[in-house]
Amino acid sequence: MEEFRFVDRTGAVTEPPRLIPPVVIKKKDIDAEIERLADLSAPANGRRESRVSHPQTGIGDGLAYTIAVSICVLKPGESTRPVRHNASLVDFCIRGGGYTIVDGKRIDYKQYDVWTTPPWSVYEHLNDTDELQVRLSYGNSPLLEKLNVYILDENPEATAEIAHARIEESIDPTKISPFGTFPLTEEGACLMPYEKLINPDHIEVKPLHWPWEKVKAELDKLRDLGKSYAGRRLYLMYDPATGRTNGTTHTFFATITIRPKNIVDRPHRHVSAAVNYYFHGRGYSTVEGQRYEWEAGDLMLSAPGWAVHNHASKDEDVYELTIQDQPLHLALGSLLWHEDLRGEPKLLGLSTGFSTNRDVAQPVRLRSAS
DSSP: OOOOOOOOTTTTTOOOOOOOOOEEEOOOHHHHHHHHHSSOOOOOTTEEEEEOOTTTTTOOOOSSSSOOEEEEEETTOOOOOOOOSSSSSEEEEESSSSEEEEEEEEEEEOOOOOOEEOOOOEEEEOOOOSSSSEEEESSSSHHHHHOOOEEESSSOOSSTTHHHHHHHHOEEEEEEGGGOEESSSSTEEEEEOHHHHHHOOOOOOOOOOHHHHHHHHHHHGGGGGTTTTTTTOEEEEOOOGGGOEEEEEEEOEEEEEEETTTTBOOOBESOOOOEEEEEEOOOEETTTEEEEEEETEEEEEEEOOOEEEEEOOOSSEEEEEEEEEHHHHHTTTTOOEEETTTTTEBBBBBOOOOSSSTTTTTOOOOOOOO
């Protein structure tokens, strides 16, 4: 076996990225897979699930290089065994309801609710309804699998004490290293001791829940933005623990969009990849000049990284969930974003970003204080 090799890159010219093609997974195919899963006998761990995989994303069976999308099915009265892993999850209930327990915290959910499961949290799902429970579960395991560091624990201690111990330890003053970081140059270069390197500043990441009923009430107000509005009519479901990376998790953001009928977005592109699930209405997307039709119940890799794209609604309002790995790129310092194709792209997070014309578009009704 070859132990190593030298690859001569002298004078090499890097080729532009080879964009993987978008793909639309139609509702009828998703429904058929749901029925297939529901017909299976319950496995020992209780988890009936099917990964929606793009054939060109390689290790990890992702729909995008960093984004796994799994269809998860539980019959009435069923539950999954507790599990934990170092991947983070965003879940979206597309049928039925039930609840999850994450590090001892119960989250009851219904159709179109969104919630998160932090990495290394012990969690399980239960269906206490008389309907089939179907979830789309989005995770960053393909990225970890490509790095060969995806760690799964099938037999964790399913208690809230794990999370409590984590929090208690984080505020223990005896855990604070007395060996500090200090400046080396006037420009800001510093030196950090090993004691700080292995005990970085830590934050509490909680499982969070965005009930669709509450989200929709705020989202529908964006309908009042007129056709002249140049931005996207959406809200990010934001976890403050992600800070400046604007995430729902530290790898993904999840946004909910409303597209009033007959709205066409302005084309743009970004290095982050996006996956859309349309749960009301119909329309089309144009990606690198190719048109893709979609309707409610379809799942789409709608924006492969750096592909020029835009979306349009047809004769009724569209609601969609978008999962995008933008926070990952913000943390890496690699988030090139090209909002106006007539201008230059910008490296968001390390330079001033873009603006919209919201100040001159029809204003949104503000929530009254009560």
